[in-house]
Amino acid sequence: MTAKTKKQDAYTLANRPPKESLGRHLRKYWQLYAMLVIPVAYYIIFRYLPMAGNIIAFRRYRAGSSIFGDEWTGLRYFQQFINDSNFWKAFRNTLLLNFEYLLISFPLTIIFALLLNEIKNAKFKKVVQTISYLPHFISMVIVAGMVRELLSTSGPINNLIASLGFEPITFISLPEWFPTIFVTSGVWQGIGWGTILYLAAMTGINPELYEAASLDGANKFQQCLNVTLPAILPTIATLLVLNIGQLCGSAAFEKVFLLYNPTTYDTADIIATYVYRMGLGSGNYSYATAVGLFQGVINLVLLTAANWASKRMTGSGLY
Numbered sequence: 001m002t003a004k005t006k007k008q009d010a011y012t013l014a015n016r017p018p019k020e021s022l023g024r025h026l027r028k029y030w031q032l033y034a035m036l037v038i039p040v041a042y043y044i045i046f047r048y049l050p051m052a053g054n055i056i057a058f059r060r061y062r063a064g065s066s067i068f069g070d071e072w073t074g075l076r077y078f079q080q081f082i083n084d085s086n087f088w089k090a091f092r093n094t095l096l097l098n099f100e101y102l103l104i105s106f107p108l109t110i111i112f113a114l115l116l117n118e119i120k121n122a123k124f125k126k127v128v129q130t131i132s133y134l135p136h137f138i139s140m141v142i143v144a145g146m147v148r149e150l151l152s153t154s155g156p157i158n159n160l161i162a163s164l165g166f167e168p169i170t171f172i173s174l175p176e177w178f179p180t181i182f183v184t185s186g187v188w189q190g191i192g193w194g195t196i197l198y199l200a201a202m203t204g205i206n207p208e209l210y211e212a213a214s215l216d217g218a219n220k221f222q223q224c225l226n227v228t229l230p231a232i233l234p235t236i237a238t239l240l241v242l243n244i245g246q247l248c249g250s251a252a253f254e255k256v257f258l259l260y261n262p263t264t265y266d267t268a269d270i271i272a273t274y275v276y277r278m279g280l281g282s283g284n285y286s287y288a289t290a291v292g293l294f295q296g297v298i299n300l301v302l303l304t305a306a307n308w309a310s311k312r313m314t315g316s317g318l319y
Helices: 003-014 022-028 030-057 076-082 085-117 122-137 140-151 156-163 175-190 193-202 207-215 220-231 233-244 253-259 262-268 271-281 285-314
Strands: none
Touching: 022 030, 030 285, 076 285, 085 122, 085 175, 085 193, 085 220, 085 233, 085 262, 085 271, 122 175, 122 193, 140 156, 140 175, 140 253, 175 253, 175 262, 193 220, 193 233, 207 220, 220 233, 233 285, 253 271, 271 285
């Protein structure tokens, strides 16, 4: 380091404004901190405090007794579900359904976002976005009802099959059809809403990059491949990490709960519905808590592994 550089650093340190105290900072920006009160209170009350209830995974809980259980049981309930074939069936279904949905919906969402970005007519683009966003705001109960009506033996799809000379198919009652129903309805409901972050990332791309690529003779496909995709790669990596972290999650509970039935348990029963039946349905609260705690640990492992892999391959991750 030269003497000139040292002198400049000393001058910068000497003229740096004094560090603002925390109290003064809070008084100065109290409006911003006030806006944090409700979300922070929500997470503390409804997300963190209920974690104390996980203790009953290691204690026997009886309705009407202490909320922290009556007696210590150790790993008894963990051993119980590990030896339960129904649990492993639900575990397998959870991974398969979520992985199939991720494998199909994730690239389709990126492709749809790229196509939307290429629409130059602003009015037409808004119409397309509005139509694609609307399914996201439809209640899952209504979506499940629509799916059941469409796939019923007297519904439009079976009427079309019958008009072609084939026998009607009881889609809702056949376990082999449930993954297709789950993935298809999920893509329809979420593909439009999933493009929002990608489109926001695309607005930050310098237009001069496209001009330079065009001058080099690149067509629209090549511009998307060499300009747009590399620019939104950090966003893609972050969303992929979040989605992988939910491969064993319970985000699909509502849809599965509304669409499945005992005849489709082989492919439709997931950990969340299994926990619901064991806990609220059968009253085995400690057992259900142990399964839910195991599910949370698996999600944490998947999220951490996906984030590590993303940082190694793309240089960006969730944290």
